[in-house]
Amino acid sequence: MTEKTARTLTGSHWGAGIAETVEGRLVAVHPHPADPNPSEINTNIASSLNGRARVRRPAVRRGWLTGEGVRGRDSFVEVSWDDVLDLLARELKRVRQTHGNEAIFAGSYGWSSAGRFHHAQSQLKRFLNGQGGFVRSEGNYSYNAALVLMPHIVGPFRMQVAQATRWQVIAKHTDLVVMFGGMAQRNTQVSDGGVAKHRMVDNLKACAEAGVRFVNLSPLKTDAADEIAAEWLPPKPGTDTAVMMGLAHTLLSESLHDPDFLERYTVGFDKVAAYLRGEVDGVVKSAEWAAGVSGVPEGRIVALAREMAAGRTMVTCAAALQRADYGEQPLWISVTLAAILGQIGLPGGGYTVGFGVNANIGNIERPFRWGALPQGKNPVNDFVPVAMISEMLLNPGGSYKYNGENRTFPDIRMVWWAGGNPFHHHQDLRRLHRAFQRPDTIIVNELNWTATARHADIVLPVAAAQERTDFGGGKSDNALVPMLASSTPVGEARVEFDIFADLAGRMGDAETFTEGLSKDMWLKRIWSETQQAADAAGESLPDWESFIQGDIVELNDPSPDQVFMAEFRKDPEANPLQTPSGRIELYSQRIASFGLNDCPGHATWFVPRDVVAGSHPLYLISGQPATRLHSQLDNGDFSRSHKVQGREPILIHPEDAGERGIAEGDVVEVFNERGRCLAGARITDDIRKGCVFLWTGAWYDPDFNAPQERDRHGNPNALTHDLRTSSLTQSPASHSAMVEIQRFDGTVPPVTVHEQPEFEAAPRSDMQNMARGDQNT
Numbered sequence: 001m002t003e004k005t006a007r008t009l010t011g012s013h014w015g016a017g018i019a020e021t022v023e024g025r026l027v028a029v030h031p032h033p034a035d036p037n038p039s040e041i042n043t044n045i046a047s048s049l050n051g052r053a054r055v056r057r058p059a060v061r062r063g064w065l066t067g068e069g070v071r072g073r074d075s076f077v078e079v080s081w082d083d084v085l086d087l088l089a090r091e092l093k094r095v096r097q098t099h100g101n102e103a104i105f106a107g108s109y110g111w112s113s114a115g116r117f118h119h120a121q122s123q124l125k126r127f128l129n130g131q132g133g134f135v136r137s138e139g140n141y142s143y144n145a146a147l148v149l150m151p152h153i154v155g156p157f158r159m160q161v162a163q164a165t166r167w168q169v170i171a172k173h174t175d176l177v178v179m180f181g182g183m184a185q186r187n188t189q190v191s192d193g194g195v196a197k198h199r200m201v202d203n204l205k206a207c208a209e210a211g212v213r214f215v216n217l218s219p220l221k222t223d224a225a226d227e228i229a230a231e232w233l234p235p236k237p238g239t240d241t242a243v244m245m246g247l248a249h250t251l252l253s254e255s256l257h258d259p260d261f262l263e264r265y266t267v268g269f270d271k272v273a274a275y276l277r278g279e280v281d282g283v284v285k286s287a288e289w290a291a292g293v294s295g296v297p298e299g300r301i302v303a304l305a306r307e308m309a310a311g312r313t314m315v316t317c318a319a320a321l322q323r324a325d326y327g328e329q330p331l332w333i334s335v336t337l338a339a340i341l342g343q344i345g346l347p348g349g350g351y352t353v354g355f356g357v358n359a360n361i362g363n364i365e366r367p368f369r370w371g372a373l374p375q376g377k378n379p380v381n382d383f384v385p386v387a388m389i390s391e392m393l394l395n396p397g398g399s400y401k402y403n404g405e406n407r408t409f410p411d412i413r414m415v416w417w418a419g420g421n422p423f424h425h426h427q428d429l430r431r432l433h434r435a436f437q438r439p440d441t442i443i444v445n446e447l448n449w450t451a452t453a454r455h456a457d458i459v460l461p462v463a464a465a466q467e468r469t470d471f472g473g474g475k476s477d478n479a480l481v482p483m484l485a486s487s488t489p490v491g492e493a494r495v496e497f498d499i500f501a502d503l504a505g506r507m508g509d510a511e512t513f514t515e516g517l518s519k520d521m522w523l524k525r526i527w528s529e530t531q532q533a534a535d536a537a538g539e540s541l542p543d544w545e546s547f548i549q550g551d552i553v554e555l556n557d558p559s560p561d562q563v564f565m566a567e568f569r570k571d572p573e574a575n576p577l578q579t580p581s582g583r584i585e586l587y588s589q590r591i592a593s594f595g596l597n598d599c600p601g602h603a604t605w606f607v608p609r610d611v612v613a614g615s616h617p618l619y620l621i622s623g624q625p626a627t628r629l630h631s632q633l634d635n636g637d638f639s640r641s642h643k644v645q646g647r648e649p650i651l652i653h654p655e656d657a658g659e660r661g662i663a664e665g666d667v668v669e670v671f672n673e674r675g676r677c678l679a680g681a682r683i684t685d686d687i688r689k690g691c692v693f694l695w696t697g698a699w700y701d702p703d704f705n706a707p708q709e710r711d712r713h714g715n716p717n718a719l720t721h722d723l724r725t726s727s728l729t730q731s732p733a734s735h736s737a738m739v740e741i742q743r744f745d746g747t748v749p750p751v752t753v754h755e756q757p758e759f760e761a762a763p764r765s766d767m768q769n770m771a772r773g774d775q776n777t
């Protein structure tokens with residue numbers, strides 16, 4: 001190593017790493033030596049951080065200055081920080097005075113970067129809370145149906161995740177794990193806030209060595225890790241509820257159910273049983289019926305039901321299943337099926353929603369709460385369910401249902417996003433593009449010129465995690481990670497704290513935001529809160545200076561032998577669930593009382609809406625990418641090395657490809673009534689015939705001159721629908737889209753979104769006439 005080379009620790013949602021800089025420029029992030037299975041996602045960072053797409057200077061949309069143009073298509077004008085903050089302060093004052101804080105939407109959903117202090121949403125929300133508040137969003141894209149449904153039938157979902165049965169318990173006690181939606185190894189690279197040690201593969205290996213058998217019910221074979229040699233039974237997407245009903249019906253008709261468990265721990269079983277027997281809708285939910293619906297052979301469903309009853313069985317359900325039409329149902333029937341088996345609360349038995357959804361669930365937990373930047377109190381009481389963003393912007397004052405309430409959409413004039421990428425994460429992006437034309441002003445804090453930044457009026461360039469000092473701690477991890485700045489911000493990018501401190505000053509009161517503390521003082525304060533929490537938990541942490549200059553601090557595992565719902569099983573009267581009855585609600589009187597026809601009072605089978613419409617033949621699944629976190633680092637070397645002719649890969653079954661004359665490595669066009677995109681063909685029999693699999697997260701790159709504004713890059717949300725799971729939970733339903741696919745024989749256009757947008761020089765007078773957003777209404 002030369003003197004000009006430095007190595008510092010860095011942290012991220014996908015793991016800690018060693019950042020290597022040469023003369024202050026980040027050149028690589030290497031694996032941390034303590035991590036048994038480090039994620040390769042780190043190898044994207046250096047190339048992405050120094051990539052051509054970085055936002056280098058504050059920028060204003062040209063059309064916003066002139067009162068013309070279309071968001072997402074216009075060019076930008078680069079301006080100075082002083083000018084942009086003056087202009088922003090004027091516009092914020094105008095919106096507040098004219099429309100009130102209820103007209104500001106800063107739900108700002110997104111994963112942002114790890115770090116307890118520089119967390120983008122916390123910074124934005126703290127700033128706006130000090131300015132009179134904003135309309136927030138409720139829930140997440142990951143498991144929203146579970147967040148809203150589960151409290152009615154079992155209890156708070158986040159608690160269920162934190163209390164998941166540990167893998168070492170499963171290795172010891174379980175005979176069979178039946179995995180609906182598999183347990184994708186690629187997804188266990190990631191955990192919100194960080195994961196110091198990737199433990200999942202080793203824990204799965206231990207299970208396989210202990211003789212635990214796995215069945216993978218998923219359209220993608222590789223949703224089960226090689227190590228567990230799972231049996232692959234691919235159902236048609238969206239039919240898991242039917243398969244589980246077929247299993248449940250078999251258990252009942254062969255008297256393999258557990259009447260004592262159902263009697264003591266659940267309510268409403270009689271209603272479910274009547275439904276399964278066909279007494280409600282005339283359809284018997286037999287194995288034969290389930291086979292017809294799902295394509296899983298009848299004989300295998302019957303045999304599997306018997307195998308499940310014969311030993312200790314864990315039923316698992318991937319979060320993906322509830323990110324689909326009627327996504328509440330696979331959750332409810334998973335609980336119902338496990339209750340019928342009667343093993344809930346026993347070591348290694350019952351059900352789990354969330355194994356494989358991140359690195360830590362079932363592997364490790366946080367021993368105490370880490371300190372964090374306080375967000376303050378939001379004076380505005382209004383919210384929208386997270387996936388209703390387009391709906392809200394397109395229907396100000398419109399009414400909608402949510403969790404049994406009738407609610408009204410706010411009239412939003414200003415949208416502010418920091419640390420999320422709606423033009424990656426939301427469904428039906430052409431609709432979102434129309435919705436984004438509505439507000440007066442859209443502000444986006446970004447690292448890169450993503451499609452979201454390109455849809456903004458004001459773009460603020462922010463520093464990346466490696467360009468600021470912070471510390472990381474996963475929400476479900478047992479380690480704290482020093483994150484020492486390894487390079488200076490690219491261009492004129494600034495850390496969010498400095499941006500909001502300056503802006504708060506322009507609004508007349510910097511202190512409400514800063515409390516008179518510098519960044520350094522804030523870090524020490526948050527660390528000292530963390531130290532106090534450690535003390536209370538009987539742990540001790542080093543002082544800030546030794547910690548930040550040192551290595552990862554690993555703490556005790558608080559619950560290595562945890563068994564989900566063990567206390568409830570031991571004594572349901574003393575430890576009731578937080579449901580209306582205190583028991584597992586296989587039938588929910590409360591949900592039934594809402595009178596919703598898309599989510600009645602017990603688990604119910606529904607045919608996905610695109611299947612009913614019948615307009616396109618192939619199921620589109622858009623799971624999480626192995627090579628990055630959602631859209632983050634899409635322009636990094638590792639992510640790009642997996643693209644096909646620069647397009648996102650799409651997995652196609654050989655017979656589906658053959659019927660369409662598509663060969664490996666071809667550029668293909670994927671389309672339906674909502675939109676179209678290009679992608680790169682990867683032909684494999686790991687995917688169920690009749691399904692195609694396009695990874696999420698390729699930066700959306702619409703060609704406004706092409707049919708249906710074709711996305712040149714391969715973002716599946718060009719094709720997904722923007723209907724929610726149901727009117728109970730209003731959750732995103734991205735996994736329920738049908739498409740057609742064809743070879744693309746035209747001239748393959750270059751992907752432009754990894755480059756800078758178009759800039760224009762602005763006459764200075766435009767800047768002085770700013771804050772004329774009213775003309776945009």
Ligand SMILES: Nc1nc2c(c(=O)[nH]1)N[C@H]1C(S)=C(S)[C@@H](COP(=O)(O)OP(=O)(O)OC[C@H]3O[C@@H](n4cnc5c(=O)[nH]c(N)nc54)[C@H](O)[C@@H]3O)O[C@H]1N2
Nearest residue numbers: 110111112113120141142419420421425445630631632734
């Ligand atoms: N079709 C389909 N769509 C899906 C899904 C699917 O399965 N299929 N999955 C859904 C799920 S589960 C999720 S969680 C969402 C994820 O959606 P998002 O969380 O929105 O996706 P990310 O790519 O993580 O976006 C984070 C953005 O924050 C920026 N960023 C990073 N650090 C900072 C920072 O410090 N400050 C600021 N201001 N910005 C920063 C990054 O550049 C990036 O653009 O996608 C959802 N969308």
Ligand SMILES: Nc1nc2c(c(=O)[nH]1)N[C@H]1C(S)=C(S)[C@@H](COP(=O)(O)OP(=O)(O)OC[C@H]3O[C@@H](n4cnc5c(=O)[nH]c(N)nc54)[C@H](O)[C@@H]3O)O[C@H]1N2
Nearest residue numbers: 142181187190217218220237238318319320623624629630
């Ligand atoms: N590397 C990496 N890891 C990640 C993320 C990432 O972006 N990159 N994102 C993280 C986040 S925010 C989340 S929420 C989790 C998401 O975790 P999940 O929701 O579990 O992940 P997905 O990849 O959407 O889906 C898992 C699998 O479900 C299968 N599947 C889809 N639809 C159906 C269906 O109808 N039936 C059945 N049986 N199977 C189906 C697909 O084959 C897919 O591979 O992953 C996390 N982990």
Ligand SMILES: [Mo]
Nearest residue numbers: 140141142143
């Ligand atoms: Mo997620």
